[in-house]
Amino acid sequence: MQFTTPLIHGRLIKRYKRFLADIELENGETITAHCPNTGTMLSCSTPGSPVALSLSNNPNRKYAYTLEMVQDNSTWVGVNTAKTNVLVAEAIRTGKIKEFDAVKEIKREVKTSVHTRLDLQVFTENVDIYIEVKNCSLAQNNCAMFPDAVTTRGTKHLTELMRLKEEGENCCIFFLVQRMDADHFTPAAHIDELYAKTLQEAKTKGVMVLAYQADVQPEYIEVNRPLTVRL
Template identity: 65%
Template sequence: MLFTSPLVQGILIKRYKRFLADVRLETGEIITAHCPNTGTMLSCSAPDSQVCLSRSDNPKRKYPFTLEMVKDNSTWVGVNTAQTNKLVAESLAKGRIAEFQDIKMIRTEVRTSDHTRLDLQVMHGEDSTFIEVKNCSLAVDRWAMFPDAVTVRGTKHLHELIRLSQEGRKTCIFFLVQRMDADRFRPASHIDATYARALQQAAAAGVMVLAYQAEVNPQEIRVVRSLPCSLLATPRTFSGSDCPAD
C-alpha cells in the first residue's frame, strides 16, 4: 500500500482518550491527531517517539491528521488499524499470501451470524474461507504478540471461527505484524490468557492460524513474509499455517 500523499512527520507528545494524540510537527506547531487504534499501543506510544501522520483534505473532519506509524527505537510500527484489512486484502489479491492463491473474489465485513461480522471472505480456487484479521503492533524479544490489551471482542471472533469450522467451513485467523523487529509470533497470554486459550481451541478446531509481517516506512506498507508462530506457553516455533494447539 503506497501512501498517495507524503506523510507528515513529528514527535509524539502524548496519546490520550484512546483515540487522540498530541504531536509536535517539524514546524514546531502542536496539533491533535486522530489515533485509530483501540489497543494500548504498548511499546509504541512513548512520549518523544517519532511519528508519521496522514492529512485529510475533508473540511468536515474535526481532526485532519491521522496517526499512521510510530517509531519504536529504530523500527517503524504501523498503528492505524483502519488500514489493516485493506493491507491484507491487497496482499491476497496480489498473490502475496502463499496459503491463498487463484483468488476469484474478496468480500469484506461479512455477516456470519445475527451479531457477528468477520473481516473477509475469500473465494480462491474451489474454496471459500472466512478470515478474521488482527493488527499486531507489540513485539518483545523478537516475539510479535497479540493482543496488547484484553480483547473480549477478539475472543468472540475466535469462537465464531470455531463455530464455522465445526460446521465444515474453511476459516482463518490472520495476524498482520506491522513492524520488522520480530521474527516469530505467539499470543500474549500474559496480557489476555482467555484469548490465548481461545486461540489454541481455534487451532485445534481446524482454524488456520497465520502470521505475516509487513515492512513499514513513510512511503509504503507492504506485506513481505510469513512468520513462524507458536501457541505454546513455553515458546517453540512452528511454520506458517502449522500452528498447533497444545
C-alpha cells in the same frame, strides 16, 4: 500500499482518550491527531517517539491529521488499524499470501451471525474461507504478540471461527505484524490468558492460524513474509 501524498513527521507528546494524540510537528507546531487504534499501543506510545501522520483535505473533519505510524525500537510500527484489512486484502489479491492462490473474489465485512461480522471471505478456484484479521503492533525480544490488552471481542471472533469450522466452513485467523523487528509470533498470554487459550483451541479444531509481517515505511506499507506461529 503506497501513500499517495508524503506523510508528515513529528514527535509524540502523548496519546489519550484512546483516539487522540498530541503531536509536535517538525516546524514546532503542536497539533491533535486522530489515532485510529482501539488497543493500548503498549510498545509504541512512548512520549517523544518519532511519528508519521497523514493529512486529510476533507474540511468537515474535526481532526485533519491521522496518526499512521510510530517509531519504536528503531523500527516503524503501523498503528492505523483502519488500514489493516485493506493491506491484507491487497496482499491476498496480489498473491503474496501463499496459502491463498487463484483468488476469484474477496468480500469485506461478512455477516456470519446476528451479532457477528468477520473481516473477509475469500473465494478461490478450490476453496472459500472466512478470515478474521488482527493488527499486531506489540513486539518484545523479537517476538510479535497479540493482543496488547484484554480483548473480549477478539475471543468472540475466535469462538465464531470455531463454530463455522464445526459447520464445515474453512476459517482463518490472520495476524498482520506491522513492524520489522520480530521473527515469530505468539499470543500474549501474559496480557490475555483466555485469548491465548482460545487461540490454541481454535488451532486444535482446525482454524488456520497465520501471521505475516509488513514492511512499514513512511512511503509505503507492504506485506512481505510469513512469520512462524508459536502457540
